[in-house]
Amino acid sequence: MTTVLKTENLKKTYHFGGLVSRVKINALDDVNLSVESDRPVIISLVGESGSGKTTLAKVMLRLVEPTAGSAIIYDQRVAGEGAKPDKREFLSTVQPIFQNPFEAFSAYRTVDAYLQRTATRIKQLNAADSVMAMEEALASVGLKYADVRGKYPNQFSGGELQRVSIARALILHPKIIIADEPVSMIDASLRMNIINLFLSLKQQYNTSFLYITHDLATAYYVSDYIAVMYRGTIVEFGNARGILTRPQHPYTQLLLDSIALPNRKWERKRFAASDIETKEFQFEGCRFRNRCPLAEDICKHQRPKPVVQEDGREVYCHFAEKTNIQLESIK
């Protein structure tokens, strides 16, 4: 089995403020994820803003140095102590797609210049081969090189430009693409085109994806694995379909209950809002404890260890068995 992605006790601490009032935020706190597979997989990373999902992506992309721990992508050690992957090899394994394509491309350069550079600099192709590579990559996202050549970002719609940025990543035939909120800026009618593209690239090119999103519905649609994050910690990790149809961590349950669905109406019950976000990052025990209906004394002092369930998922909760029973009784 190949290790698609593995993190070991990954930690990242940010410091804010000056000398007087210094705030420490543990954006990632002991994150342990492990996905092994011989086939390409799509792994979703979901959670609220401030849950640490973008920080995790940045660590994987070597944009942020972790405070402690390490990360491995396709048997390459990419982050942590002593991680010095060969730059060209690293870039041919891991490629990013960002949230806003209009910010990813400069407004003053033609977009094909980015593709050209990727082909000549990283893949080291000559001029003729690089045109071939661009044609192939653009064709696989449903665009024509002739239509893209010489155009500036403002001449594309958001959906088209996001395709171009996917094509740029594909030139290198990466093993995994890290996509940070790739569809949140794109209109509903065009969103599914991009999501379906991920599925077809997974089959055609054997590309894996780390799909970072707050949209649980699209995560359900594409992913094989899902990791739910809360305030820098993983709360539930495992098979995507299993977790999203039968959530076991109280936070995942709250998250799923809060989605505005077009086919089921909410119960009209107001609930307390969390207003101590920054404090929650420093909680010693479970970080969800002050919003959790099951919280007891142990949650205050002890960080929950992952409890492995029958279907292989890991639930980070002291009362994982209890939530199971709760769900059964509802049904």
Add this chain to the structure above:
Amino acid sequence: MIRLNNIVATYTTVRGQVNAVDGVDLTLPSGKIIGVAGESGCGKSTLLKVIYGDLAYPLSLKSGSVQYGFDGSNGYEVTTRNIQEYWFKRISYIPQSSMSSLNPVIRIRKQFIDFVGADRRKKSEMLDEIRAYVKSLDLPPEAIDAYPHQLSGGMRQRIMVAMGTFFNPDIILADEPTTALDVVVQKGILLLLMDIQEQMKNTILFVSHDMGVHHQITHKMLIMYAAKVVEFGDSDDVFEATLHPYTRMLTESLPTIGDDHVREGVAGRPPSLWEDLQGCRFAARCPLVTALCRTQEPELIEHRPGHFAACHHTEKV
């Protein structure tokens, strides 16, 4: 009741003029939450700006008028020109980004007083009143003593809702008020807004591109496409007995949890409003398109009582 009389709203740019809202003619009922949906650039935010009377360059009202369903304090008719005098008191606006609406270096209570203060009462009295109101919404009253950055995004947006509803205005315009927020926070704010509306019976125009949100909170739905209204009616009808293929596409294109059907996106994109548009504006992307659609523009017709649609082939949808 808000009456929109054939509104055409125009942006003036260096390239010339472009109609972002092109002939909207509708009567919106009072005391309802009316959802406005559509893609970016369809004119939904511009329509809200026109109703709010926020007509500053480059936006202007080329033709048409808005009747607000109430008379001015001096007996004159209220129009988009003088609606500004009634801002907050009778019509209010809840923006998407609370961070760019609140002044970052002034405490929230001062900003609250700034607009309440028009009737020049004692400051302490006003503050008490504000605190009592904030408390009645189950929000912590001490939140108004903070600077905007000290509050979480969700709490800031709740404060914006409190500001927007303080005077119990007849009309509340909300432009994607929860788009930047997480689902859990979003649900809290929407439930708050629904509770307020149930008590005060305001008319709320709620813009969002999230059809799930619309399904949760709205009584009426208004769907826009390329500067035109394509469907308008009771939310239950619009969602369940859809008349326009674009609405169907909006409600069915996105996946839901537990449903393993393959979802297809829609090819193409909305037409550029700069071009001389003929026929139905959705024709290029419509699965039901016929020759008629490409030449003749469908009018917004009442197909069933209270349920309007602009499509030649509603029976096939």
